[in-house]
Amino acid sequence: MKKSVILGMAGAACLAAGMATAGTLDEVKQRGELNCGVTTGLAGFAAPDANGVWQGFDVDYCRAVAAAVLGDPTKVKFVPTTGQTRFTALASGEVDMLARNTTWTFSRDVDLKFTFVAINYYDGQGFMVPKALGVSSAKELDGATVCIQTGTTTELNLADYFKANNMKYDPVPIETNAEGQQQFLAGACDVYTTDRSGLAATRATFAKPDDYVVLPEVISKEPLGPLVRQGDDQWADVVRWVANSLVEAEDLGITSANIEELSKGTNNPEINRILGTDGGLGKMLGLDDAWAKRAIAANGNYGEIFAANLGESTPIGLARGLNALWTHGGLQYSPPFR
Amino acid sequence: MADITIPPKDSFRLSMLIYDTRYRSLTIQVVFMFLLMAGATWLVNNTIYNLHVLGKDFSYSFLWSRAGYDINQRFIAYNSDSTHGRAMLVGLLNTLFIAFISCVAATVLGVIAGVLRLSKNWVVAKLMAIYVESFRNIPLLIWILVIFAVMTEAAPAPNAFRGANPSAHMWFFDTIAVTNRGVYFPEPLFFRSLGNIDLGIFLVSTDLLAIIAVMVLSILGYKRLQRSAETVQNATGIRPVTWWKSALILIAPIVILLVALGFHLGYPELKGFNFRGGVHARNSLIALWVALSVYTGAFIAEIVRAGIQAISRGQTEAALALGLKPGQTTNLVVLPQALRVIIPPMISEYLNITKNTSLAIAVGYMDLRATLGGITLNQTGRELEAMLLMMGIYLAISLIISSVMNFYNRSVKLKER
Structure with a gap:
């Protein structure tokens, strides 16, 4: 009886335990691996392929963050979560971020204490x-x-x-x-x-x-996007600006094909700032200058990620629609990098 | 004997707490209690601290806010405008319902299998052995999933019943429809219903109350008739013929009541996407019920067998030697004694069934775990509150079952005078 009381209380405490005082960014760097919550399997968004390697739209966001923070897009541990377990997994610190086509709602943002850092897919x-x-x-x-x-x-x-x-x-x-x-x-x-x-x-x-x-x-309206725990603004900024960099890269015409060449320096100061040729932005974020370059190089810019996983050439065959760039009549828009 | 050593009257020393057997166990208990309390304090503190860090409070106010989701199986009125508290109640009733029908079915199955396993018929005994060994040695969750998958994949869709030449047919003169969404039975309806009584939280059907009242009165009347027949028999030695009176007392009042209420059956009919009318037992309910019953029935069979075998053969032989018929031997000699052995482990099985109903989540049966501990928890983000409340409710249900069964156990156990 006494033992069961202890175990019960331990179980209850587990939900809230595991919060460390160190920032998530330092924790991820120290661990050398990003824990990323994804779906248990939804083709195009996150699902393991025939070789057991996770592939998909949300997966590429996890990889971009890992590339920016750790310098290696493969250093991600994918944690499959169901609709029911995802928030507990994030709140308890089991995962560092969720990229799990999760809808941004008032109560999730305010009451569940999460921070939605971007909308990477406008859905309904x-x-x-x-x-x-x-x-x-x-x-x-x-x-x-x-x-x-x-x-x-x-x-x-x-x-x-x-x-x-x-x-x-x-x-x-x-x-x-x-x-x-x-x-x-x-x-x-x-x-x-x-x-x-x-x-x-x-x-x-x-x-x-x-x-x-x-x-x-x-x-x-189902605005889907990655989210992190509320209260760690530095980490939220990292994930937010990695997501923004992918959209900005498409806007500026930076692709996985030309990124090496462009990073040698161009006469467009915006490209130079985002790719770190003109330094400064990375340091403000607690990262090095090439963070966005690595994030974009991991899977390409937003348009490339979309086309590779969900676009009209894939079996899923989704049109860009609302998810086209703002310059093409869509809603995808990044605040300026300066 | 002059050298009796008087034990030195040592004053109490601290080391005696460990080395003196008079105090040692007390010391250990006190130290253990302190450690336990320290551990509990740490856990509670840790929880409070971390809730604070997360910026969350501890409140059950969500139970009174709008739930917003629908529940398919409900015994009380509920819609998406109802509160989370009411959703919890709907789930709790579903849990109690599945636990109750599973306990009944498992007991019936278990007693039959347990008795038959002792049968002298080799085939029957071996068949029961196979049933027991295969069902209790495969995890319950797998049985639930297997039965659910069979129901879903093998039964025809409602669409198959449509058209002039349907590929599927209803059973028992078109009264029962077995579909891949569950089984539809005819439902009892009344032309002249007495309406419902509103108890605030839920409605009670007056028809049902009337039927129960009439049945109870009939049974009381029947018992009285039997008693008077016994008195006559004891006085005169001849038992009066009572069978037609018994039949009249037991059957006539209920028939009259049903006719008065305008009783008829509402048959399920294919309308739109699904069958309408009738009682709909969903696949999730059936899969859970069948799996829980046959799985736990296998354990109960072994308990029943153990109980019967605990009664020494001498008792049966003695009873037969006294001239009791085999049926009387079982009913009057073996069973009353076997029950004393059977009931305590049966309590555990009933508790197991009740707790195992929480596996309902695997097939989407909307029990307490799926409403309070599933959707409500997820939509409100109140993990700690919902989990603690759910643990408390399961604990309360289990304690109630176990106290009721213990009371019954006391009433049948050997009374030593």
Whole structure:
């Protein structure tokens, strides 16, 4: 009995324990490895390939941060987290940052005490149904059985959407995307709902993707991005400006192909500042001058990362849409590097 | 004997706390208590400090805020506008429901398997041995997942029941539909329902109360009839014929009540995406129920077997020698004594079932762990509060079950006079 009390209290304390007094940046440098929280597997965003190497859009963000901080994009330990475990993993210090298509919301930012450092994908929630169902609009889904990942914003949006449209549904709660995919393909639910990028990514992995259709309705705003614990501003700045550097690089035309050449010095002072040819920025961040150069060289600029993992040439085939640069009618925009 | 040594009246020395056996155990206990308290203090302090560092407070106010999510299986009224506290209650009722039906099914299965394992029929005994050994030696979680996967993949989708030439058919004269989303049963309905009583937190069906009341009265009447028959038998030696009176007392009132209420069955019907009407037992519920029952049933079978074998053969032989029939021997001699051996380990099995219901998360059954410890925890970020509350609730349920069962155990155990 006494022992169980101790163990119970230990368990409770574990949630809050593990917070170190040193800054996360120093901790990561000392450890020589970045602990990055990702999904348990969502093609295009974060999933291990045939060789067990993690690949994807969010994964490339982890690698860019590792390259900037540690000088090596491979020094990342990927920690798979579910919708339910991700915040505990970050709050407890198990991971240094989350890059796990997580929606930036008020309560997560303010009440859960996290800092969202960037929006790397502007998304919205959608519905996917089998074509055979003959449904062309989400408004026709009254009475449907819906597979939904628990612990997500989509769960709350779903409840709100059906309530607002005076429709009923039967939720089938699932834990991971893989589980949802299996249930949906088995026909245990009529509809699978999550962020539209996630639907496209999931659909791309189906044996017959053409038998399924993503309905046109976008029922929510889902700004996805990397996040860190609140209260460590130095670390938040590092992750924020690594993310910004990727967007700025696309804006300035810095690619993984020409970065070596451009870093020798150009007559564009902005390029010189970001690539560290004109020093100074790295030191302010607690890093060396070539931090952004390494981050960009790891996987290329934002446009290259998007094209390689999610773009129209991949099986997922997402258009840039809202995620085009601001100069191309999108929302991706970086504050100036000066 | 003049040299009796009078023990020196030493004054108390500190070293005696360790070297003197009179004090040693006390010393150890006191030191252990101090260490324990220091450890507990450190943990509590550490928690408070780290909550402070994280900028979090400790508050249960989230229980009164809007939950915002839906729950598929609910025994009380609930929608996404209800509070997190009510979501917790819905989850708690789901936990209690699955625990209750699993305990009942596991007991029935376990008793049958345990008795049959002692059967003289070689095939039956071996079959039961295979059941026991295969089910209790494979982890419960795997059974839950296997049964869930079979239900989901093998059963037809509701769509298969559609059309002029459907590929799937309902069972038992079109009353039960087995689909990959669960099983739909007919539900009892009343044309002239008496309505519900609002208890504040939930509604109670007056129809159900009326039915229970009539059944209890019928049984009391039946017992009374039996007693009077016994009195007559004791006085005259002839037992009056009571079977038709018993039948009348037991059956007539309930039939009259059901007719008065306009009882009929609501059959499930395919409408839109799913079957509507009827009772919907979801796959998650069925998988969890079947897995918990057959898994725990295997343990109970062994407990029952041990209980029966604990009664020495001499007792059975003596009973038979006295002229008791085999059935009477079992009911009057073996079982009452076996129960004393069976009940204490059965308490543990019931507690195990109750705690194992938290594996519901694997198949998305919305129990206490999935509502309070899952979605509520995740949406509010109140890990510590939700976990402590959940631990407290499970502890309370377990303590209640164990005290009820201990009370029953005291009532059947050997009364020594």
